[in-house]
Amino acid sequence: MNRVLFLGATSSIARALAFCFARDGARLYLAARDVGEAARIAADLSVRAGAYVCSGAFEATDYERHAELIGRAAAELGGLDGVALCFGTLGDHSHAARDADCARGLVAENFTAAVSFLTEAANYMAAQRSGFIIVLGSVAGDRGRAGNYVYGCAKGALALFAQGLRAHLARSGVYVLTVKLGLVDTRMTYGRGRSLLAMSPPTAARGIYAAWRRRAQVAYVPAFWRPVMAAVRIIPERIFKYARF
Amino acid sequence: MPPSNAGLPGAPRLPVAGWGRYPRGTAEVWRPEKLSELRAALAAAAKPVLARGLGRAYGDAALNDGGSLLDLTRLNRMLAFDPQSASLRCEAGVTFAEVLETFVPRGFFPPVTPGTKFVTLGGALAADIHGKNHHRDSSISKHVVGFDLMGPEGEIKRCSREENSDLFWATLGGMGLTGVIVELELKLKHIESAYLEYESLALPDIDRVLEIFADYDRRYEYSVAWVDCAAGTKKLGRSIAMFANFASADRLRRQITDRPLILEARRPLKIPFDLPQFALNPRTIRAFNALYYFLHRRGTRDSLVDLERFFYPLDRLGNWNRLYGRRGFAQYQCVVPLAEGRAGLIELLEELKRSGIASGLAVLKQFGPQQGMLSFPIPGYTLAMDFAVQDGLGELMERFDRVVLKYGGRVYFAKDAFARAETVCQMYPNLEQWRAIKLSADPRRIFSSRLSRRLAIDPGAGER
Numbered sequence: 273m274n275r276v277l278f279l280g281a282t283s284s285i286a287r288a289l290a291f292c293f294a295r296d297g298a299r300l301y302l303a304a305r306d307v308g309e310a311a312r313i314a315a316d317l318s319v320r321a322g323a324y325v326c327s328g329a330f331e332a333t334d335y336e337r338h339a340e341l342i343g344r345a346a347a348e349l350g351g352l353d354g355v356a357l358c359f360g361t362l363g364d365h366s367h368a369a370r371d372a373d374c375a376r377g378l379v380a381e382n383f384t385a386a387v388s389f390l391t392e393a394a395n396y397m398a399a400q401r402s403g404f405i406i407v408l409g410s411v412a413g414d415r416g417r418a419g420n421y422v423y424g425c426a427k428g429a430l431a432l433f434a435q436g437l438r439a440h441l442a443r444s445g446v447y448v449l450t451v452k453l454g455l456v457d458t459r460m461t462y463g464r465g466r467s468l469l470a471m472s473p474p475t476a477a478r479g480i481y482a483a484w485r486r487r488a489q490v491a492y493v494p495a496f497w498r499p500v501m502a503a504v505r506i507i508p509e510r511i512f513k514y515a516r517f
Numbered sequence: 518m519p520p521s522n523a524g525l526p527g528a529p530r531l532p533v534a535g536w537g538r539y540p541r542g543t544a545e546v547w548r549p550e551k552l553s554e555l556r557a558a559l560a561a562a563a564k565p566v567l568a569r570g571l572g573r574a575y576g577d578a579a580l581n582d583g584g585s586l587l588d589l590t591r592l593n594r595m596l597a598f599d600p601q602s603a604s605l606r607c608e609a610g611v612t613f614a615e616v617l618e619t620f621v622p623r624g625f626f627p628p629v630t631p632g633t634k635f636v637t638l639g640g641a642l643a644a645d646i647h648g649k650n651h652h653r654d655s656s657i658s659k660h661v662v663g664f665d666l667m668g669p670e671g672e673i674k675r676c677s678r679e680e681n682s683d684l685f686w687a688t689l690g691g692m693g694l695t696g697v698i699v700e701l702e703l704k705l706k707h708i709e710s711a712y713l714e715y716e717s718l719a720l721p722d723i724d725r726v727l728e729i730f731a732d733y734d735r736r737y738e739y740s741v742a743w744v745d746c747a748a749g750t751k752k753l754g755r756s757i758a759m760f761a762n763f764a765s766a767d768r769l770r771r772q773i774t775d776r777p778l779i780l781e782a783r784r785p786l787k788i789p790f791d792l793p794q795f796a797l798n799p800r801t802i803r804a805f806n807a808l809y810y811f812l813h814r815r816g817t818r819d820s821l822v823d824l825e826r827f828f829y830p831l832d833r834l835g836n837w838n839r840l841y842g843r844r845g846f847a848q849y850q851c852v853v854p855l856a857e858g859r860a861g862l863i864e865l866l867e868e869l870k871r872s873g874i875a876s877g878l879a880v881l882k883q884f885g886p887q888q889g890m891l892s893f894p895i896p897g898y899t900l901a902m903d904f905a906v907q908d909g910l911g912e913l914m915e916r917f918d919r920v921v922l923k924y925g926g927r928v929y930f931a932k933d934a935f936a937r938a939e940t941v942c943q944m945y946p947n948l949e950q951w952r953a954i955k956l957s958a959d960p961r962r963i964f965s966s967r968l969s970r971r972l973a974i975d976p977g978a979g980e981r
Contacts, residue, residue, distance in 0.1 A: 282550075282551065284591065306551060306553070308552070309551045309552070312552075312594045312596065315594065315595070315596045316594035316595050316596065319595040319596070319597065319598045319605075319619070320595055320615075320619050459526055459550050459554075460526075462526040462529075462548055463526045463527050463528060463529040464526075
């Protein structure tokens, strides 16, 4: 049985991923800024999957309380086998590109907060010499683009951090999965033009869960983004910088 | 602190249509994922506004040109289930498909289900949907314990038979015009297996069909007849009648499986393109109907069929609405009271024959008792006929309406795309009473739809 802490649990991808775990009998702690919504999702998972699911408050940039949250979740669940880091915000790029405050805020919410939390989580997992960490990243982190480089750099840095963490924890028996998500039809992307490439949150979650089950290290979801991003990465910078996306 | 609606994305203008893809329109579509976002969206949305589920109403019931729609499909959390009372509390965006997936393996089934599982419960309440068991279990409203209705200012009113009972009865069947159903409590029914004991009979004419309904409906929970509308005058109303009861677990264990509540998941087939207009023409339709009747002419007795096949045969074809071509299709569903039902049905089928227009699919069923102000069913016979949208269809439906009106019947809002205001107000005698309740619940008349404006269900709405 897995006992898993979800951060940013009210995102539709987190909710769908939590369902995958719950259906297989995991016990879950859903942490989110909006406690009322987290409680509704917890109720939903309990009804649908008959799983033990509890919920509590979590503010990504409230760094001092990260360690405490891990303790709380472990106490509620009777131990902790894994964490799924699902918080993040796309923000308003055109604003962030001009406003230093806004840019800093985006990096804090998508990256600094994750670094803080993952460091605490890694300490906990390393001490018990087992466990797993799932980090939701984005294909936007694979290359800086004019259209969203603030969010993109935070996600890219997060992937780099997760890579290092994976190496740091390798000998402690702790497994780190980096997920690079393509376009998902969520609140984050709604209304920004419809795309044939967008997948539903449950589809994304099934991809993530499958990657976790086969113990993948870095998983693109869906998989076709791996060759796509490989191609995108090799475009020479002097050409790529003029690309309009 | 960020405001409570932080993260609520703006609303794109999108093309919108019902399941029949006729008529088509555009609207600002909001898709809240949290309760607080729903409230924020309702406040920010262009008025008039209307809640929308999966858009399975055929015509313009969930269209709102010039206004906005609240897509509630992401507000689909199940909140509590009590196996003792079989009572499920959930948000309005939960679909029948989700209810089946979650509860069939535990031995529960929706008390009433439409012919597709891709309908939200909120939409089901708004249309007060009926199923093949109406003669016995009435419509879904009978099984609703209560619901929370969001009013025009975002305030929530709890509605049940005891609390705000006027609003309760005005909302069930009220087509979303009294507010937004946010949460609801519904009593499911117990089942022992996911299979039904099934019997079908080939019946040569309408008299035989009505006779059989009167007899078999006493023995069977579920009944419906497929009508061959293309048959000749002497065989008017010839049908394949189908009857079923849920099978016992014992029978399943003896004959099929020792896990009677489990069904294999099947992948729906997708229709990748619109069929050309000429594919479904009177000749091919007649040939298809004759073939179908021929294949089922012997009937079946006492066979077992799984519930997906029995209740949702068309769901296997993901988007079968494309079969009717690019112009879309429409369904005419009416009910004529029992007393003169036979004469009414015959007149309708004769009108159809005279018109030269062919119906691709027609079904007939007997309704039982019904409560509700704007609910469609009344004790009598309901006939539903599908048509590709084509020249002359509007006129045909007008002639149908005259017949239905003459016999004291009515048409179903959830299917309608053609009826006229003058006709509909005669078909629904409780409309005046309903309007008074609507007005007190929504004095500024911000809840309105293309259907409600076309049929003047809520006069004055959206005209500011």
